Amino acid sequence: MSDVTAASAWASVKGRATVNLSILFSELPLLERPAAAAALGFTAAELWWPFGTESTPGEAELDQLRKAFSDAGVRLTGLNFLDDLSVGAKGTASVPAESDRFRENIPVAVALAESLGAGALNAIYGNRVPDATAAEQDELALENLTRAAQAAHAIGAVLLIEALNRNDAPDYPLHTAAAAVEVVDRINAATGLGNAKFLLDLYHLAVNGEDLEAVIDTHADKVGHVQIADFPGRNEPGTGTLDLAGLLDRLTAAGYTGPIGLEYKPASGVSADSFEWLPRELRAAQAG
Ligand SMILES: O=C(O)C(=O)CO
Numbered sequence: 001m002s003d004v005t006a007a008s009a010w011a012s013v014k015g016r017a018t019v020n021l022s023i024l025f026s027e028l029p030l031l032e033r034p035a036a037a038a039a040l041g042f043t044a045a046e047l048w049w050p051f052g053t054e055s056t057p058g059e060a061e062l063d064q065l066r067k068a069f070s071d072a073g074v075r076l077t078g079l080n081f082l083d084d085l086s087v088g089a090k091g092t093a094s095v096p097a098e099s100d101r102f103r104e105n106i107p108v109a110v111a112l113a114e115s116l117g118a119g120a121l122n123a124i125y126g127n128r129v130p131d132a133t134a135a136e137q138d139e140l141a142l143e144n145l146t147r148a149a150q151a152a153h154a155i156g157a158v159l160l161i162e163a164l165n166r167n168d169a170p171d172y173p174l175h176t177a178a179a180a181v182e183v184v185d186r187i188n189a190a191t192g193l194g195n196a197k198f199l200l201d202l203y204h205l206a207v208n209g210e211d212l213e214a215v216i217d218t219h220a221d222k223v224g225h226v227q228i229a230d231f232p233g234r235n236e237p238g239t240g241t242l243d244l245a246g247l248l249d250r251l252t253a254a255g256y257t258g259p260i261g262l263e264y265k266p267a268s269g270v271s272a273d274s275f276e277w278l279p280r281e282l283r284a285a286q287a288g
Contacts (some may be wrong), residue, residue, distance in 0.1 A: 007279045009245045012252045013260055015286035017278065018077040020227070020263040022048035025271045031064060040275055044077035044285035045069070046118075046261050049109070055082045055101040056103050056108050062115075069116050071124035075285065076116035077259045078160070078225060079149060081109045084125035090169045091124025093148070094141035096132050102144050114155040118226050120259075121152045122160040122199055125183065127171035134173065145183070146190045153193045158224040161187070161200035165207035174207050177215040181222050197224020200256075201263070202247060206231035211245055220254030231265030236274040239267050259285070 019025075019042050025033040030050055037045055050065065051057045069076055082098075082105035083091040092098035092105075113121055123145055128134060149159040160233045163180040164172045174180045180198050189195035200223045202212055228248070230240030248260060266274035275283070 006277065007282065010282055011246075012245070013250045013278060014282045016258070016260045017042060017283050017285060018044040018046045018259040018261050020047070020261050021045045022050065023263055023265060024274070025267055027269075032066040032207045034069045034074040038072040038074050041271060041280045041283035042285070043073060043283075044075050044259065046120075046259070046263075047076065048080040048122075049082050049105075051083075052219075052228075055105040057132065062108075062112055063223070064221075065112070065114055076113065076118040078120040078261065079113045079116075079118050080122040080124060081105055083122075084234045090164055091126040091199055091268060093123045093144045094137040094173075095127035095129055096137070096140060097129070098126065099140055099144060103147065106148050108230075110151045110157070113157060119157050120160055120197075121146050121148065121157055122162060122225070124162060125172065125174050127169070128173055129171075136241055141183070141256060142186055142190060145187050145196070149187050149191050149193055149196050153191070153195045158195045158197045159187065160197055160199035160224050162203055163208070164201075165204040167207055177205060177210060177219050181219055183223055184222055197229065198222040199225045200251070201227040202242065203227070203229035203231055203234055204245065205266070206242055206277075213241070213250060216251050216254055220251060220256055223251065223256045225250060225258060225261060226256065227261035227263040229262075233267070234265050235267035236264050237263075237277045245257065246257070 019037045021033040025036050092102040152159045160179045161183045163174045166175050184196045184198050190195050228244050231242050
């Protein structure tokens with residue numbers, strides 16, 4: 001694709017790209033990743049919970065991360081709450097054994113997000129577990145996600161609820177856009193704040209066989225964030241079968257104009273080589 005064609009095809013990404021530094025640049029230590037992204041023209045990034053199973057990291061560790069972002073001139077746009085990906089789990093909000101750690105993580109994650117300018121916090125729902133019923137887990141999740149939404153609202157942020165793909169998260173209960181949006185609606189009904197939003201991860205829904213255009217047409221008004229990776233493979237745009245540029249144009253036309261998360265694995269294994277699809281002049285985030 002010529003540069004001119006690429007610039008027009010990806011025009012809807014201009015000023016909105018945010019690099020997920022938990023899946024990209026993972027070949028580097030965490031504290032080196034913001035500068036690596038900045039060297040390629042990006043000025044915004046997002047993170048899964050970056051401290052593994054530690055729900056309340058100390059100030060020194062938090063300051064090191066904050067310094068890595070500020071020194072690189074990169075703004076954090078989104079942060080996952082404690083989702084414990086380090087042990088393969090898919091979140092903690094609905095998991096009885098993890099609930100206390102999720103609750104103690106809320107103020108820490110929200111304060112870190114606020115200090116780095118993030119406007120979105122993502123609460124991965126948590127897997128179904130054998131020692132609790134679905135109803136018990138959903139009741140616990142509503143209590144925990146209500147607390148998270150209230151804390152996010154206090155810093156002017158949205159709380160995101162995400163569907164994950166069945167292959168990587170078979171025990172996760174939210175595999176469709178509708179299921180995630182139902183949780184969003186329950187949280188908003190409980191808080192009255194309206195800051196719970198749907199995280200539209202186009203890759204996860206593609207794996208699950210969802211009609212992505214229909215999802216956009218139906219749920220665009222509930223979308224608080226979007227993440228992209230091509231399918232199959234979860235690599236950069238152009239390596240799979242999705243018309244990601246067209247889907248982003250459709251989503252933008254439907255009213256979502258927020259950040260676009262680049263959440264993919266580099267096809268070559270080298271993150272710096274995985275951005276040729278996006279002309280450099282489209283990579284920097286708009287201020288604010
Ligand atoms: O686990 C994943 O793939 C995620 O998208 C977490 O945000």
